[in-house]
Amino acid sequence: MIPEEKILELLDQSFASSALALPGKSEGKVRDGYVLSDRRRLLVTTDRLSAFDRILAAVPYKGQVLNQLSAWWFEQTRDIVANHVLGVPDPNALLAREAQPFPVEVVVRGYITGVTHTALWYRYSIGEREIYGYRFPDGLRKNQELAEPIITPTTKGGPTGHDERLTCREVSEQGWLDEATWNEVQSAALALFQRGQEVAHRAGLILVDTKYEFGRAPDGRVMLIDEVHTPDSSRFWKADTYAARFAAGQEPENYDKEFIRIAYADQGYLGDGPVPAMPPSLWTAASQRYISIYERLTGQTFVPGEYPVAPRLQANLQKAGIL
Ligand SMILES: Nc1ncnc2c1ncn2[C@@H]1O[C@H](COP(=O)(O)OP(=O)(O)OP(=O)(O)O)[C@@H](O)[C@H]1O
Ligand SMILES: [Mg+2]
Incomplete structure (x- = not known):
């Protein structure tokens, strides 16, 4: 070091x-x-x-x-x-x-957490049970692992605008992307997330959630752009302490840039x-x-x-x- x-x-x-x-x-x-x-x-x-x-x-x-x-x-x-x-x-x-960047940010989440207005835990904590088009049961706890990773798309806000939440269905229904392309993007995003979780796990980390950007390549193919699984686009927790801390009602040990937000919040x-x-x-x-x-x-x-x-x-x- x-x-x-x-x-x-x-x-x-x-x-x-x-x-x-x-x-x-x-x-x-x-x-x-x-x-x-x-x-x-x-x-x-x-x-x-x-x-x-x-x-x-x-x-x-x-x-x-x-x-x-x-x-x-x-x-x-x-x-x-x-x-x-x-x-x-x-x-x-x-x-x-x-x-040609696609106009949606493809967020994949493996856990229910987060406090910003687009975060799953925030929506759940204010009583919502249908979030991004998914039904959530009562009794979930902050930082709990989801039954399976889910895609929670948003529009791309740009430098001044805000990211608006979309359901997976709305992405194609509202014409943000055609259905075939969106299906391809969703499959790629889930497979990427699974790979990311496997690699993170070997490193003693949990890949909690992340954001992908995709676009159309000059040859017409769908391609992954921007950045992948960095601490700027992803949340990581330490794997070895997660279970005990979750059981004790404590926050997980973050291993990303969250400690900077916490320092400001303090x-x-x-x-x-x-x-x-x-x-x-x-x-x-x-x-x-x-x-x-x-x-x-x-x-x-x-x-x-x-x-x-x-x-x-x-x-x-x-x-x-x-x-
Ligand atoms: N291969 C690519 N082709 C075109 N644009 C790309 C490509 N890869 C990344 N980008 C764009 O480049 C920018 C990367 O800059 P950065 O991540 O700092 O921007 P940001 O602040 O996250 O977002 P914004 O662009 O909204 O300001 C993003 O807007 C991203 O969409
Ligand atoms: Mg960026």
């Missing part, structure tokens, strides 16, 4: 944004995208950390972890569904096939109003958490890329003939 002092030194040098001499830049919360020739796209994963739909900090190595962990998962799941990966020219960059911040300042130790802990998730899931030692990232990225893209 990279020592805290080393990460502290890098805090000021975090990779907060990219400025490449490429056209068509789009900025997501975490990734910068650039349009390339031949229907390709360069996705640069920065160190930006978002929660509560806001960018809260830039955390050393977070971008590299997300990019390399995603690339690893794409490789692990390519037998299930085609994906957008063409190459990894730099630890923070992915060369991808440009997709300061009274829940997403509205001025964002409280946080001590550097929270960001070094975040960096170490991301790295250890990478190492646990992949079974590989994390090899830190050189900082600052920008000149290194520039050189690697030139070497790859992208710049």
